[in-house]
Amino acid sequence: MAGPGQGNAVTDETAGTGQTGRKAELARNLAVVERRIATACAVAGRKREEVTLIVVTKTYPADDVRILSELGVRQVAENRDQDAAPKAAECADLPLTWHFVGQLQTNKVRSVISYAGIVHSVDRLRLVDALSAGAVRAGREIGALVQVALDAESGTRSSRGGAAPDTVGEIAEAIAAAPGLRLDGLMTVAPLAGPYAGQPRAAFDRLTEISSLLREAHPAANMVSAGMSADLEDAIAAGATHVRIGSAVLGVRPGLG
Numbered sequence: 001m002a003g004p005g006q007g008n009a010v011t012d013e014t015a016g017t018g019q020t021g022r023k024a025e026l027a028r029n030l031a032v033v034e035r036r037i038a039t040a041c042a043v044a045g046r047k048r049e050e051v052t053l054i055v056v057t058k059t060y061p062a063d064d065v066r067i068l069s070e071l072g073v074r075q076v077a078e079n080r081d082q083d084a085a086p087k088a089a090e091c092a093d094l095p096l097t098w099h100f101v102g103q104l105q106t107n108k109v110r111s112v113i114s115y116a117g118i119v120h121s122v123d124r125l126r127l128v129d130a131l132s133a134g135a136v137r138a139g140r141e142i143g144a145l146v147q148v149a150l151d152a153e154s155g156t157r158s159s160r161g162g163a164a165p166d167t168v169g170e171i172a173e174a175i176a177a178a179p180g181l182r183l184d185g186l187m188t189v190a191p192l193a194g195p196y197a198g199q200p201r202a203a204f205d206r207l208t209e210i211s212s213l214l215r216e217a218h219p220a221a222n223m224v225s226a227g228m229s230a231d232l233e234d235a236i237a238a239g240a241t242h243v244r245i246g247s248a249v250l251g252v253r254p255g256l257g
């Protein structure tokens with residue numbers, strides 16, 4: 001019969017194996033994603049350094065973020081403040097930059113800018129004002145990307161987040177003029193509806209065109225955040241500088257997320 005000492009030993013060993021197993025799994029997945037990015041860069045005639053991997057850790061625990069950090073990941077993203085705020089607090093000792101990529105309500109701004117260095121989902125003037133006020137109050141400079149919804153009607157916002165292409169200019173100008181904010185570039189998610197549905201490459205090419213126009217006035221706003229697990233090759237071919245990869249690294253999320 002196992003005594004208490006042996007019982008503990010078994011428990012400890014099991015816990016150790018679980019942690020080691022998850023680390024090995026995440027390392028394998030990261031290696032696969034890294035190979036996909038490197039291959040896509042080579043095919044597109046781009047340098048590997050032109051593309052930054054952001055790992056989207058939404059729905060996964062702080063322990064996974066810690067393992068990713070041990071594996072060399074430095075850029076992580078979240079889409080819901082309720083989940084992200086405690087996770088970022090648990091990981092405050094790690095050398096990470098947190099990106100916020102979800103729809104953002106103005107009443108969450110204060111919390112988000114306490115941990116996020118870059119917000120990818122700026123899609124309206126009221127949010128620019130709230131982010132600017134919050135950044136100034138916190139004494140921080142926050143990077144801001146205009147989220148472009150390629151399926152939004154002229155002059156509107158998408159219900160899934162993002163501004164219609166013809167409103168990107170005025171939102172970008174507002175960010176550029178806002179104290180506490182730095183205009184970093186553009187973000188998009190490949191549309192599920194409209195003329196670009198099922199055509200991520202065409203969608204990302206359109207985003208790159210809009211980015212070229214933006215950079216005429218704001219040369220430093222050169223981030224193009226596009227591409228997820230399913231379409232990172234299309235995004236890199238079109239010129240993305242940042243890909244946001246969740247499930248290909250961490251596993252398929254149960255349910256919506």
Ligand SMILES: *Cc1c(COP(=O)(O)O)cnc(C)c1O
Pocket residue numbers: 056058079101102189227228229230244245246247248257
């Ligand atoms: C979840 C999410 C991602 C990552 O999606 P995967 O398909 O899991 O790679 C990228 N961008 C945004 C805005 C997200 O919400």
